[in-house]
Amino acid sequence: MAAGRHRDRRTPGRVRRPLPWRRNCPNNGTATSEGPRRSGVAARTRSASFPPVEPLHPIPGMSDIMTDASRSSDEVLELLRASGARRLRAVRLRSNRSTVWSLTRGGSQLNLHRAFAAAPEEVLEDLAVIARAGGLAVPEAREASRRVSEWAPLHRELERIRAEPRRAGRPVGPCCATSDQLGYLRRMYRYLNRSRFAGRLPGGVPIRLSGRMKSRLGHMKPCVVDGRRRVLEIAINADLMLSGNDDIRHDTLVHEMAHAADWLFDGEVGHGPTWQWWATYAGCESRACTTSRIRQTPQGSAVSRVPPLPLAARVLLDADG
Ligand SMILES: [Zn+2]
Numbered sequence: 432m433a434a435g436r437h438r439d440r441r442t443p444g445r446v447r448r449p450l451p452w453r454r455n456c457p458n459n460g461t462a463t464s465e466g467p468r469r470s471g472v473a474a475r476t477r478s479a480s481f482p483p484v485e486p487l488h489p490i491p492g493m494s495d496i497m498t499d500a501s502r503s504s505d506e507v508l509e510l511l512r513a514s515g516a517r518r519l520r521a522v523r524l525r526s527n528r529s530t531v532w533s534l535t536r537g538g539s540q541l542n543l544h545r546a547f548a549a550a551p552e553e554v555l556e557d558l559a560v561i562a563r564a565g566g567l568a569v570p571e572a573r574e575a576s577r578r579v580s581e582w583a584p585l586h587r588e589l590e591r592i593r594a595e596p597r598r599a600g601r602p603v604g605p606c607c608a609t610s611d612q613l614g615y616l617r618r619m620y621r622y623l624n625r626s627r628f629a630g631r632l633p634g635g636v637p638i639r640l641s642g643r644m645k646s647r648l649g650h651m652k653p654c655v656v657d658g659r660r661r662v663l664e665i666a667i668n669a670d671l672m673l674s675g676n677d678d679i680r681h682d683t684l685v686h687e688m689a690h691a692a693d694w695l696f697d698g699e700v701g702h703g704p705t706w707q708w709w710a711t712y713a714g715c716e717s718r719a720c721t722t723s724r725i726r727q728t729p730q731g732s733a734v735s736r737v738p739p740l741p742l743a744a745r746v747l748l749d750a751d752g
Pocket of ligand 1: 702
């Protein structure tokens, strides 16, 4: 047990992780546990995205922003730590289209929009408040995030980046699903949307399987596009496709769909009262964590199983055509 895992005697060859399993959803006060980067896409936990705004003036390029005041990521890290963000071990500067900051690796890495390399001291102090709080869990951090989001050069840079063509098919994270597994997940989403959410959720929400989740079962990523709330993706732990994990797979999918409903209809993230209302409405466990036993593949193994659709799903979807 010292290594944090042990062999599950009932399922030889498989390992079981310590409980509880977490549904790591936005702003729920938990940290990411995804493994190292494999495809250049960072794991995100608490993050902030902002809608486009009307440019105040002709949009400058980065060269207009990156003045002599621009800093390296290490210099930004040093300033943030000097402002009290002592948990931070790394800062990564990125040219995102909408995400302006995110905390990963248990709150020790702050991923910042590249525009912040030239941010004035007061903006960096607000970022230090967010990093110190480990996200948006406290009012002070939420207020700091609001001020950060209003920094005009950031919006100008976002506008410039959005004017560039988006790379087609760019994934949010690596998806390890086979085409049959994706077909299953999409059909389950349609079925659960109809049967648990009265069809109120949008169709076509991207769903992927993650082989990198170590102690999480899934997540829902919110975003804002053209001023409207959207669902960037729902991701599910690939181990949930194993036989024996059927109940927890269904519950996790409904859990994340409840997050989607909470975000789209109530503008909320996390496991607060509105999410609990949706969870109860849809009939999933209304808790962030679960103590259910989860079967796992040995580390590094792929999961190719495609679970059978429930009979009720086949009937409903066949009737839909
Ligand atoms: Zn959750």
